[in-house]
Amino acid sequence: MKKIALFVISTLFICASLFAKGDSYIYDYWGEVEKSPDMYRVSSVMYASDLGLDVSLKNPSGLFCYKNLVYILDSDNNRIIELEYTADKTLVFRRVIDSFNANGADVITTFNSPKDMYINPEDETIFIADTNNSRVVKLDKDLNYLLSFVEPDDPTYEKGKTFMPEKVVTDVKGRAYVLAKNVNKGFIKYEYDGTFTSFYGASEVTYNFSDYLWKKYFSTRAQREQMEQFVPTEYSNAYIDSTGFIFATVKTFSEWDLRSDKAKPIRRLNALGKDILVKNGIGSNGGNLPIGDLMWGNAAGIKGPARFADVTVLDNEVYVVIDETRGRIFGYDNQGYLLYAFGGKGNIQGYFRTPSAIEHCGRDLFVLDSQGCSLTVFTPTDLGHLVYNATEQYAEGKYDDAADTWSEVLLQNGTYDLAYVGIGKSYMRQKKYKDAMDYFGLKRDKKNYSKAFQYYRKEWIEANIGWIIIVLVVVVVAWLASRIVKRLKWEMADL
16 A cells, blocks of 8 residues: 555656756656756856956856855956855855965965965964965965965975966865865875875876777887876865865766766765765666766767866765856765756856856855856755755654655655655664665665665564464474374384
8 A cells, every 4th residue: 555655646746847947857767867846046146246346257266165254266356255145145245355464474465366265164274275376375364374385395296397276175183185287196285384295185097998008009109208198187176074074076087987987076085085985876877976967968069978176065964066067066965866956058047157166155055157257146945955954864863854854855856766765764764674665666776675675574583483483393293293104104004
C-alpha cells in the first residue's frame, strides 16, 4: 500500500515539475535533465549607479563576504568597494578602499589591479591580493599596514616570471595560501609572518596519452622542444570553509579526464593537500559526479563542459560553484548530491555575460559579472529553504523532522530524487529499515538500499531466531526419526 501511495505522489507531481517556471533543473538517475521549481530567485541586480558610485565598475574580478559586509574587487579601477547587506536584503554603499596607511613602512600604499581579498575571522586582519604590485598585503582592521607576502626566495620556486598573486585565503593561525598566475605547483603557503613555507595541494600531472606517445617515440628533438610540457594544472579559485578545509576549483582539464574523475574540477583539500571531496551522488554511471552539466553541446557557439570560476561553501556544508562557460550555478550537498542548477549566459536578470566570482551571506548568493559589471543577489525560494532545512536537520540528528521536511519538498517537486533519498536515510537512522528500502528502491539508490537491507535482514533474524531454531530442531529431529524408522523397517525385513 505504501509503495502505491509513493507511486501516486510521484506521478501526480511529475506534471507540476514539467511545467515549473524558471530555468532550474536537476539530473535524474539516468543523467537526464529534470525541470525543477526554482530554488533561488533574483532579489536584485546592482550596478555602480545603484550603489551610489560615480565611476562604473571596470572588470571586477573578486568578491568577498564577511558577516554582513560585501566587498567587490574592482580590479581595473584599483579599488575595493565595501557594501553592507542589510536585514531587508538591501546593499548599502559604505566606502571605497583604494589605499592603506603605511604605518611607518616604505611601501606603495595604493593598489594595482587587486583581484581578491580575505578577512581572517580570528583577528579581522585583511589580506589583499594586490596582483600587479606583485604582493599580498596584510592590514589590520583599521587599514594599517602590517607586512607583505612577496615572491618566494626558495630553490623550489621557479624564477623568471612576474609574481602575480590572484587569490588568497588564510587559516585560523594566519597562515596564507596564495594562488599566483603561472604557478602550477599548487598554493604558495606562507607562515603568519610572511615566511614562505612550501607548496600545498599541487595538482596531479595530466596529459593526453596519444600526445605522450608521439612526444616520446616519434617526434624530433626540435618538435619536442616546441610541444607543451606535461605539467600540473593551475587552480582557478579557492574558498576556506568553516571547518578549515580549502575548497579549490580547476578549469584546465581534458573532457576524458572529467568523465573518468581524474580531472576533479572541485576539490576539498585536507591538511596534506589531498582531495577528500565526497562523491556519493546517485547515477547509472556509478555516481553523478560534481562536474556541473553532465551533457553539453555547442549551442550558440558555446561548447565543452563546465569550467568553474569560483566556489563558496555555506555553513551547512553545501558548496556552490559558478560555471563561466554557460553562466550556470550548481549547488551540491556534502555527499556530492546535486541540489539545484540554474542560470545561464545572457543579458536578462539571473543570467550573466562573464561570471567571475560567487559568494554568500547566510543562504543568499552573490554573483559578480566581470563583463556585465554587475552584482546579482539571489535569495532562496520556499522550496530552497525546505531543502536546506532538511539537509541541516539530518546533519543535526533530527531525523523525524528531516523526514517531515523532505515530505514537504515532495509536495512541491515530486520528482526530486534527493527527497526520496533523504526520507530513506531518515528512516534508516530511525531503524525503520523496511520503509527506508521502499524509498531507496524508488530512486534506485543501490548503495543505501543494500545497507538498509542488511540491517533489515539482521533485525528480522534477531526477531525470529527462536522460531528459526525451533524449525531447525524439528526438521533435524524429523530427519533423524525418518532414518531410524527406515533402518528398523530394513532390519525387520531381513528377519
